[in-house]
Amino acid sequence: MAKEYSFYPGCSSQEGASSSNYLTSVQSMCDVLDIKLNVIPDWNCCSASIGYCGGGELPRLALSARNIALSEEHNAGQDIVATCAACWLATKETQERLEDDEGLMAETNEALAEAGLKLKNENKIRHMVEVLIEDIGYEEMGKHVKKPLDGIKIAGYVGCQTNRPFGIEGESFENPKYLDKFIETMGAEPVENYDKKVSCCGGALAFSEPDKSQALIKDIIEAAYDGGADMIVTPCPVCQMNVEVYQDKINAKYGTKFNIPVTYYSTLMSVAYGKNGKESGLNGQIIKATKLEEIAAK
Amino acid sequence: MSDIVATNQTILVVGGGISGMTAALEAAEVGKQVIVIEKTPSVGGRVTKLYKYFPKLCFPTCGQEINQRRMAANRNITVLTMAEVTELSGEAGNYSATVKISPRYVNDNCTACGACAEVVESEFDDEHNYNMSKRKGAYLPHNLAMPKRYVIDPALIGTDEATKAKEACPFNAIDLDMQEETIELKAGAVVWATGWRPFDANKIQPYGYDRFDNVITSVEFERMMDPFGPTGGKLVRPSDGKEAKNVAFIQCAGSRDRNYLRHCSRICCMASLKQSTYVTEKYGDEANVSIYYIDIRAIDRFEDFYQKVQDNENVTFIKSKVANIVENHENNNPVLKGVNTEGYHRYENEHDLVVLAVGMEPSVAKDEFPIELKLNDEGFIENDEANGGVFAAGCSADALDVNRAVQSATASALRAIQVVNRVAQAEG
């Protein structure tokens, strides 16, 4: 029987948005693993970690609270799952903050009442990666591999918000191993001791402070190359975008010759599970993941 | 072992480190019957693994020699090694303890002549050196081990080597059929002196103890100074055996931190100050020591020692909790990143070797005590009436230096004596 979850896709995975290809591959992956994602009806933006200028604490909490409340109403009893690090983090933080602070909880519900909603705050908020590790398990994930990703060396770039402050149970903040295990499970080779595994790509500041952020991104890519990587894989839409799209700019500025594809773990899994390039969201790559395309085309 | 006489006037001392030994000696020397239960094959505990004590820079084995002589001469003390208290019940004046004794495979006949070790080749991690070196499968735990009796590693049992060892012994001291034994002991009072263990440095992920060869712990560094230690007394770094002259000490590694141990472990500042002298003594002007700290906690006369170290030009103090360590792949040097908060100076400092001044946590975890005791949040035993006739000594009571641990143990001996004297009075 399919495992069902209440799904919070988030703004960037909407059609035509920056990580729409992430959603495509997630859907293919879930299809194989018999995971059913029930989208929270009428979900809204979580404000990520950058809404704080205009949005005060309570309005920002209200955003995620609305999503949780909608989930409770429409997908009762189901764990809320997010694929985007920022979505997961903001929602989970909201849940915790409201759990700890009765005053804020009361005010939040007062605001939610304006939208005809009420928050109970009882469901678990989870990242897709948690679902894979905890509910599916590496063994099961491995069983579905049809086309092992032989001969590809991959740097598992975990980034910040999937990792901190909550992270994945049993993993360390400084050296989480799960992404490497994913890579291995799909038959590819992880880069050992990837130095920049949990370094920051600048996040939203890639827009506002491009030079400072690109300096960070440069180090992330460089370390991957140093480790002999053919590609980088990440669980986070912001990481994926920042690390992939600025390579030309960085090359121009630093004289580097970066041209390394950056995909999601779900892209790998979808390809390994035998889905085609489109189903795996490979056409969403700005820097083409040729090795994956070759396998997908086989 | 069935010949051990224990009554409700007996004092049971759990733990044979310096605190347990002190409590046992004080009580036994005023005529009390004492049974010491020690988990490892020899008494002495953590201090046997220390090279020097601060602030005198004298040698722990020196006091151990005296204490061991006192113990050997005192017939009121029975020591059970490789023994653990698995159950404890009762109340002040009337306890019964279940003690599990693991087989040593060597009996009292052993003269420590070493004939068994000569024929055994297999080697195992040497606990005495925090597994930084190997010892044989038939071994004396260390030079000053008491009891001075060899131990056969359980992994040897059933192998040809075990038989060879047995055959090599001229005194019939090796008994390969020895079995785990469980005995029941009565006691009037219990001194709990199970001490501490170094905080698991693997958990301090930003410092990469698990990832970088040249990041070690203070207890490991201490073993390096011992001429009979893992490096033969050389201060060298693990990755390439190069002399470690540029050494960083990171304070509060695992202490004063809600991620690890919330308490201050008290000893680590002084331990690093002491260890800084190891480096400056070995390498003189070539030594370059950096101590990264939050607060240097050198109270009372320890302050004098701090001043002395501060006066050394080759030792630098940086008020900073190091943010993280990365490794320079070219030379395996650890690179420390952080901010000196005195005036905000950012640094990226490369060192030959990094020593984590790891904190002290109680050896027995909160939920592992065989009897319910009043503990504080940090897991140390409180001095509380609710604990009846069980009294904490040394680092079971708080994070203490050796001097204070001995003080604490001396006090706990009196508390135990008070109980058994009451029993004696009641029984006439």
Added chain:
Amino acid sequence: MSDLNTSMVEKYRNNFLKEVEAHVEEGEWVKMCMQCGVCSGSCPLGPHWEHPPQELFMMIRAGKREEVLSSESMWMCTSCYNCIVRCPRELPITHIMHGLAHYATRLGIEPKGQPTRQFAQLFWDNLAKNGRVNELWLGVNLYFMNGLVEGIKVAMGMAGIGLGMLKAGRLSLKELVGGHTVKDKKGFKAMIKKAQELEAARVDK
């Protein structure tokens, strides 16, 4: 000086710490800092902070109100959460930085031209309008936030990226008109408004 700022100065006179505790998100944690500096050392944009977090905390304790609130420092936060997980005293530093930035904005004494301040405001305005972020408009607004001429320059510089995204189907011109939105816009906006009112009642008094 905004009215709000003036009234806060009056109210707290010399005690900036108390003001922060009362009005800044997670501000009650500031006093718990023990000046170890692990936050400052852990920040990816560390070198760009004029005053790193731990120093800001000390400045708050020392009553340096203007210097703190008008500082660009907290706008350097990338929300990487390194500081939070490493802080030995459990201070939610990321949130305090956001809180300080927001509070400064609320008082109208934030560094106006600070790019992250601009972007963060745009982001909020963007999402508050439809309930979901319109990435295209966010980008367009971002590029033109410093005026038309500057904007065209920036936009030209970013054109390659935009084109790439468009080609990969990860940027949609459909967003120019209509685009993604929550269905219950009315309820959504009422909720935000209410939350803002409740917060103002608490913070601005």
Added chain:
Amino acid sequence: MSDEMKIGAYICKGCGIADRLDVGQLEMTATRDGKAAICKQHDFLCSEEGVKLIQDDIDNEGVNRVVIAACSRRAKTEAFQFENVALVRTNLREGVIWVRPDTDEARETTQEMGDDYVRMGCAEAKYAHPPKPSGEQGLTRAILIAGGGVSGMTAALEASKAGYKSTIVEKSGSLGGATAQLFKKIPTKAPYADPEDTGVDEMIAAVEADPNITVFLNATLTKTAGAPGRFEADITTESGSTETQMFGSIVQASGFKPFDASVLTEFSYGKSKDVVTQLELEALAKEANGGPIKRPSDGKEVSSVMFIQCAGQRSKKEGHLEHCSGYCCSASIKQAMYFKDQNPDIDTVVLYTDLRTPGAGGENFYRSGQKKGVIFTKGVASEVVHSQNPTVKFKDLILDEDTEVEVDLVVLATGMVPNAGSSTREELTADENEAKETGNEIRIDADSILNLDYRQGKDVPHMANGFADSHFICFPYETQRTGIYTAGPTRRPMDVQQAIDDATGAAMKAINEAENAALGRAAHPRSGDLSFPSFRKEGCTQCKRCTVECPFGAINEDEEGYPVYNESRCRRCGTCMGACPVRVISFENYSIDTVGQQLKAVDIPDEFDEKPRILVLACENDAYPALDMAAQNKMEYSAFTRIIPVRCLGSVSLSWITDSMNSGFDGVILMGCPSGDDYQCHFVKGSGTAQERMGKVGDTLESLSLEKERVQTYEISITDIQKVTQIINDMESTIEQIGMSPFKF
């Protein structure tokens, strides 16, 4: 011992001894040269059977001197314990076969080693007597406690709970000491969040209600004489009446004196009434009793306060304290809470350089202070400017700026000055000893606490920073006066809870000593030793060296200047014996002869045999174990070595050196513990004293026309395992260079 001496020698053949040595030859040596009445061999002497063999001879054959020629005296000690005999251990295993190679060419010299050690053992046995108590010791179980503060009261109460009586002598008119002046104390129990009641009133009530405790108020000790087990104390009350009581042991809990803050003129102390010390703030807090604390100058309710840590402490400035008092950080947190708990709006700032709150409770308390809003600023105060309100000028070390703040009240965290009585700093050099006799000594003048009727001063000698502490890490209660244990802040700066724990330990030590002194058993480090020094009065020249050099002030002088030994004050180190120029001092089982005859028993080969002899006199506590451990690790050293363990290098008589030279030894090595400020000698200054004495050996050697290299003194720690063998081998090479001694007959 008037009984007839009968030596039984027992040679063990186990552990390879019989493989490496001709045991028959050893037996012959024992009987022929050693004059052993009985000599037996056994394959496994430490076995039950072997021990029984010996015990049977003691029981049935009248053997009263037992020579066990087997392993080191440090091995199998539990097995070889016999009552009422003098026991000698001859070290054939660690001392001979383990330090020599198992080769044919080494066989002869190795055998010679073994034979010599057997001779030496028998010689020692011949001159040793089974020790037994002198009969001079007394049994008084009562404990004298000097000081009626928390430390003193704790010692009394804890001793009482174990059934021991005590007498508290308190100088002031009431019990409670400094703690009675406190409003609250630093917390002692989880969660360590708030100040606790001091509990001092309850403690006083308990003392007063305890039939085991006698209290003298307004009283001082005008004279303390005697020794453990029989201390005789004159307790004089204010009225002038004196009562003499007997005690078994003493706990000195004389506390501390507050630091004199008037030297802190830069902080306007004395000039501004609103600059107070921590102790003065306690008085203000007590007065307020939970209400608003008012400042002294004008009674205004304090709305802002700054605590200046380390005021006059951790400083080398004239009149300041060099030490850190340890408790003041927690005390300031506690005091800041006095304000915060009453009114959270009061500004409280603690200005510190290192916040020192160690241990589990300390860090919790620090956090609790922060939680309550106490501000902690890392900085150094330079000045407090006095005007209507005090203004503190300081450097903020974090913000790296000079700044100032005006407050209602300034509290100076001044430290503890030990109240440890008078002290004569004892110098190690003989020259200074002479200076002492001319009255040129260094004194700390203060009212004496104990007024000891001792040759070496009225109080327990002071250690670092004037505290009456122990010098030893492992033995925190061992002062330099036997049976007198210090507790509380007189020993080390500490807070109330630490003082309670400390005093409990001191009570334990006092009980231990009272009991053991009565049995004639020595205190640390030769715990349980029954031997004690005595002297031949006829030979004594009243030179007083023994009374001056005794590290423990154990020896008094009678009116004629003869030494008076106080057995239970003695630690049995033998420094007096080593000091005595006329060799009249001895112990039953350790004397000029027990060692002197051993070295004379060594067979000295002819000069042309090229077999030199090296005598090693090794401290039994450190050097001898180091030699043992070298053997254990099979590290070889010269076969020409003959080692004699000594109780302390301080016990080494110069006569042994001259005797050994005269009898043809080619070299002598003395191995003692490191001396100096961080001395490791368990007998305080035995090794240092010995080194001084050996400084004069050169003259002796010169008079014999011998090279001075022939006698060398080394400081050896127990860990110097490699060094000891090196030293011995170096001596062998030295002898090779300078040639054999001409004194071989």
